[in-house]
Amino acid sequence: MPLGVLVPLALALVAEAAWIAVLAGLLDSFALHAPATGIPELLAAAVAGLVAARALGPRLGDGWSRVAVVLAVAAGAVGWLASPEVRALLRANGVDGLGDAVAANPGGWLLALAFVRGMAHARLPVDAQRLGTMIAVGVPGLALAAIVGGMIGDPWRGAFLATAQFQVLVFLAAGIGSLALARLTQVADGVRIDWRRNPAWLVLLGALVLVAALGAAWIGASAGTTIATAAGALLVPLLVVGFVAGFDRYSVRLIAICLLIVAAVQIAVGAISSKGGFTGGAPALSPPTEGNPQAQQSIALGALAVVLVVAVLVVMLLARLWLRRSTRNAVEEDEERTIDRGGELDGTPATRRRASRLGRRSRPSDAVEAWLALIASLEGRPPVERGDGETPAEHARRLRAAGHGTLALDLLAADVGLTRFGRIELGASEQRRAIARARTAGQALLAVPVDRDAVTAGATATAPTGPVTRGGRKAAGPGADITGDDQPGAEGSILTRIRRGF
Amino acid sequence: MAARVLAAGALIVLGSALGVPIAIVLGVVTLLLDLVHVAWQRRGLEPIRYTRRLGASRVPFGERIALEIEAWNRGSLPVAWLRADDEASLGVEVEERDLEDGGEPGTSVLRNAWTMRPWERVRRRFHVLAERRGVFTLGPVELSAGDPFARRVAVEVRPALDTFLVWPRTIPTTELEPPDRFGDRERAIAALAEDPSRFAGVRPYAPGDPIRRIHARASARVGEPMVKRFEPSRDREVLIALDVQAADGPAWDAGWADDDVESLYAVTGSIARAIALRRVAFGILAAGYTGAETRIASVPISSAPGQAERVLDLLARLSSHASMPFERLLLVATRRVRPGTTVLVVTARDPRSFVPALRRLQHAGADVVLVAAGAQATRDAARAREAGFAARRAVLDGHWRTAERLVLAR
Incomplete structure (x- = not known):
């Protein structure tokens, strides 16, 4: 399996495990137990689901669905039984203790969900749309889970939130990363894009994910109260302004739904709590963690930072390794990649190189000097450099024919021709305009990419040699006496007019 | 996107109000992703330069045109992905790549995608196959790019268009009988029709020859008076009248016989090339659509350099169905040809339907030679001869796509 497919898949499975871990933690917290099922176990279940779907699915055919159900239930059972408390309860009470045992580790059953979600990624490459849906549903879903979990009484609330925050950040980092890579592999509908060729993008992506995750975690940890205060103060004025300015129906509906959900959740949790279901003092079991939840949050943040930094470093290292491999592929595809900074040649700006060799050039004072300075700056930059023996007009004409011509260069060449060959004195204002034209033409021509093939071959643009009529019809060989537009059948061509008889 | 930003804001506010940092985290991350997206959207495709270069604008059938596609990220930031969809007209084939279906019926798309580092310039080389006669276009190109999270941020259609012609297949032909030059009897005595710069040899003196024409040294060597001969100032001209219709019946009801018509074009192109090699002034006339x-x-008719290419260009542009009955085209030819012109009528049909038009052409002073192509060439040539016209059979030694020789037989 190519690494270009494997990495997004691995990240997708991690993201799947992360969001399921939040749900598992929520269930455990509702049962007044410490979260027992984490990302590693769920990731293992997801991988098992993927492997089973790829290995058994094609072989079993229609029977696979039944087997999948059995395997998923088995995975859930394994997750449930992984808790020592469950095993102890079962060992002590047998079948009678089944209810208590189930309540002791409800999150373990979510290994079945992880197994099923792993199966969903069996078809490779990873489906970007599926990942997009996972994130689109996962973000509000996790937010809802966190809000619901936040209503559980302490210390379960603190334990849940501290664990879930790390899991959420892992979900976001892995989900966004896998989605980006999956999009890249599918963007071209069959035309492969090898993201390993672009370590700069990987670094940018990693840095953005890192900054977003750490920034969000920091804001979440430190600025929550401030935001709440500011939002509380601004809510009523904003709503008033919003309604006056005219919220569209969709926005109003969205706000109303959000408020209704929050209110419903608040009422539901309050009702359950009042019956003594989720109070801190009710359980017989000891609270899972001791200590300050704020401190736990800080520790989780620190751990997250370390994990993310290590992950970025690993990705960069791998990208560097993979880059070496993919360079070989590039040669096979008849594709040539170069880093071209436009105004630079071999990494050194051409103008700077010339200046260092010849010292500081004085500013041109007339049209001829300006033209000479322009020609000097174009030297060694095929195809815009002047060819041997080319007159200013020929040079300008060649560039125009090649699609690089500018009016400024044409006029400058005319000025030089008048001065040099026509012995005509240009006025001061015309000289100034010529200097400005040289500047304009230089800007345009220096932006023309350097023909590196010509540079490496030591070739320079040359004037036509042999029996050639410069600028004449014979210059381009047989058939040059008829332009492209004058081909038979072209609308308005000479031949068409001749045929029509007018 | 506005809904997403609104939802992110709601999450942040809700998380703050309820003291749930996770909701704030989710809201902030969503907001940051959208901010990056907007920033990239503003940047758009500005730093991207895209160039497409075709190696030639016209190509003989069966050959390949080099195609170079270059994308250049002129920005200091990487581009997650760049996609270029070059629209290709119907019939364009690229050797290295299968074309995708285009947005409009009858079009396809040459799709390229890259991930690009800062300042990176990528060149890809392809070969366009000339497996079909006609006029083909590449372009415009639709460029799209992604933000750092590989979401599509910008789409732009750049109107650069490249057109190329695929000439019909030309096949080596047996020697055509030289177009009638002014022979001995027809050689003009008056100097008006002779080109004194084109010396053609000597002949014995005949009464009436100008004295200054006597070639002194040749006369001394031979021992009798010899006079200089010159080529006529104008060779006989050849006009190819192509009958585009490959099946009998009215022009509007001829239907599609693509293979037969292409075979006819291959024969015509081959004859045109053979005539051009003899440096004879020639032209072509056909009743078909060319886009004009x-x-x-x-x-x-012309003997200027590049005439063969111009005729092949026309054959490349010509439609596979007739635009008017061939008889009417021959009437047009009658008005256009000068006396003495040889009209090569290339057809794959029974000539009896347009014999009257051929006679009118003959009466106008043209020499008519019918070149019968297609499966019934022998029959058609015989019928033309029965009607009193010179006729040849154009026989290919195989299918027109693979034939190696075209024989013009009696």
Whole structure:
């Protein structure tokens, strides 16, 4: 399996495990137990689901669905039984203790969900749309889970939130990363894009994910109260302004739904709590963690930072390794990649190189000097450099024919021709305009990419040699006496007019 | 996106109000992703330069045109992905790549995608196959790019268009009988029709020859008076009249016989090339559509360099169905040809339907030679001879796509 497919898949499975871990933690917290099922176990279940779907699915055919159900239930059972408390309860009470045992580790059953979600990624490459849906549903879903979990009484609330925050950040980092890579592999509908060729993008992506995750975690940890205060103060004025300015129906509906959900959740949790279901003092079991939840949050943040930094470093290292491999592929595809900074040649700006060799050039004072300075700056930059023996007009004409011509260069060449060959004195204002034209033409021509093939071959643009009529019809060989537009059948061509008889 | 930003804001506010940092985290991350997206959207495709270069604008059938596609990220930031969809007209084939279906019927798309580092310039080389006669276009190109999270941020259609012609297949032909030059009897005595710069040899003196024509040294060597001969100032001209219709019946009801018509074009192209090699002034006239307003396609008779290419260009542009009955085209030819012109009528049909038009052409002073192509060439040539016209059979030694030789037999 190519690494270009494997990495997004691995990240997708991690993201799947992360969001399921939040749900598992929520269930455990509702049962007044410490979260027992984490990302590693769920990731293992997801991988098992993927492997089973790829290995058994094609072989079993229609029977696979039944087997999948059995395997998923088995995975859930394994997750449930992984808790020592469950095993102890079962060992002590047998079948009678089944209810208590189930309540002791409800999150373990979510290994079945992880197994099923792993199966969903069996078809490779990873489906970007599926990942997009996972994130689109996962973000509000996790937010809802966190809000619901936040209503559980302490210390379960603190334990849940501290664990879930790390899991959420892992979900976001892995989900966004896998989605980006999956999009890249599918963007071209069959035309492969090898993201390993672009370590700069990987670094940018990693840095953005890192900054977003750490920034969000920091804001979440430190600025929550401030935001709440500011939002509380601004809510009523904003709503008033919003309604006056005219919220569209969709926005109003969205706000109303959000408020209704929050209110419903608040009422539901309050009702359950009042019956003594989720109070801190009710359980017989000891609270899972001791200590300050704020401190736990800080520790989780620190751990997250370390994990993310290590992950970025690993990705960069791998990208560097993979880059070496993919360079070989590039040669096979008849594709040539170069880093071209436009105004630079071999990494050194051409103008700077010339200046260092010849010292500081004085500013041109007339049209001829300006033209000479322009020609000097174009030297060694095929195809815009002047060819041997080319007159200013020929040079300008060649560039125009090649699609690089500018009016400024044409006029400058005319000025030089008048001065040099026509012995005509240009006025001061015309000289100034010529200097400005040289500047304009230089800007345009220096932006023309350097023909590196010509540079490496030591070739320079040359004037036509042999029996050639410069600028004449014979210059381009047989058939040059008829332009492209004058081909038979072209609308308005000479031949068409001749045929029509007018 | 506005809904997403609104939802992110709601999450942040809700998380803050309820003291749930996770909701704030989710809201902030969503907001940051959208901010990056907006920033990249503003940047758009500005730093991207895209160039497409075709190696030639016209190509003989069966050959390949080099195609180079270059994308250049002129920005200091990487581009997650760049996609270029070059629209290709119907019939364009690229050797290295299968074309995708285009947005509009009858079009396809040459799709390229890259991930690009800062300042990176990528060149890809392809070969466009000329497996079909006609006029083909590449372009415009639709460029799209992604933000750092590989979401599509910008789409732009750049109108650069490249057109190339695929000439019909030309096949080596047996020697055509030289177009009638002014022979001994027809050689003009008056100098008006002779080109004194084109010396053609000597002949014995005949009464009436100008004295200054006597070649002194040749006369001394031979021992009798010899006079200089010159080529006529104008060779006989050849006009190819192509009958585009490959099946009998009215022009509007001829249907599609693509293979037969292509075979006819291959024969015509081969004859045109053979005539051009003899440096004879020639032209072509056909009743077909070329994309111009007129229903008659023609290249005027000329012996200028590039005439063969112009005729092949016309054949490349010509439609596979007739624009008017061939008889009417021959009437047009009658008005256009000068006396003495040889009209090569290339057809794959029974000539009896347009014999009257051929006679009119003959009466106008043209020498008519019918070149019968297609499966019934022998029959058609015989019928032309029965009607009193010179006729040849154009026989290919195989299918027109693979034939190696075209024989013009009696």
